[in-house]
Amino acid sequence: MNTSAFTDGDFSSFNFLNLDFVTTSKSQDADLVEHLSFIPGLKEIVMLRQVHALEHGTVWILSQADKLYNPESSSNELKTEDNELLGGLSTEQGFYLYGDVTIGSLRRAAKLALHRLTNGESNLAVHPRCSTNISVTMLVTAGFAVGMHFLLPRGPIEQLIGLGIATTTASEIAPELGLLAQKYLTTAIPFNLEIESVIRTRDNCGRAAHFVKVCWRDQMD
Incomplete structure (x- = not known):
């Protein structure tokens, strides 16, 4: 679909018929929040999609931990490196990470995943065990x-x-x-996501986990 109808700060040119709701463009999600914020639940959906992408990226990074600082390793290798002992669960406030990791390594992996997702490595948002x-x-x-x-x-x-x-x-x-x-549906490239903290906790089912809490640079009220 044509998305050229979007112009910065010009709601009059917003074309509902040409809106592409299924996209990995971070600017598209920003436009959705800016122009359609009156739709109930839209903000939560947009937030959850971005957290879901960050969760997947973090699992990929942790699975590739021994190659994080290897200049010869390619980002494409992430598709073949998967630690099946790691798993995650996303919410609008952040995501739970299950598996044997330390807070320090998880924090580094989440920050690196966010950096790489927002700098063109959209492949990190997709995971085969999702x-x-x-x-x-x-x-x-x-x-x-x-x-x-x-x-x-x-x-x-x-x-x-x-x-x-x-x-x-x-x-x-x-x-x-x-x-x-x-x-195209359940993940999106983060556009205003920041990592606030990483803590040890238990999920709603009582399972031990780490929780990566996120916050938003532009408060989407």
Whole structure:
């Protein structure tokens, strides 16, 4: 979609028909907050998307900890380095980080992730173990299964074959769709996010974790 309708400080040129809601542009999210702040819950959604991206970037950085200061390492290597013992959960106020890390290393990783995200490394916002992928897989599998149910004869053999086809097809395309959903829907490049503090705590379920609390340079009231 065309996003050229946006001009700084000119609400009269804001074109709702041309608005692209699914974008990784940090300026786009800023425009959403500036011009559509009257929509209930919009601020929280924008904040959560940015924190979600920071969470993923931090996990990538921590997984790559031994190469952080290696000048020969490429940022593309982050796609092949993943510490499966680390996980996260995002909220509008910050994110929980689960795993064996120290406050110091987590603080450094979060700050580095924020710096790299806001300086062009949008690949850090996407992670293959994100729960978005699971949700997309479930939706795609259910959709194909329902489709096969109505398209094929009602016999048990045909229905089992249809279920197998649906499951196989979904398993092939769902991972890529999940990554796209993360990129365009559930994460966003931070535009006014700052890391306020890192503490040891427990989440709402009582699990031990670290919490990376964020704040906003421009208070989006």
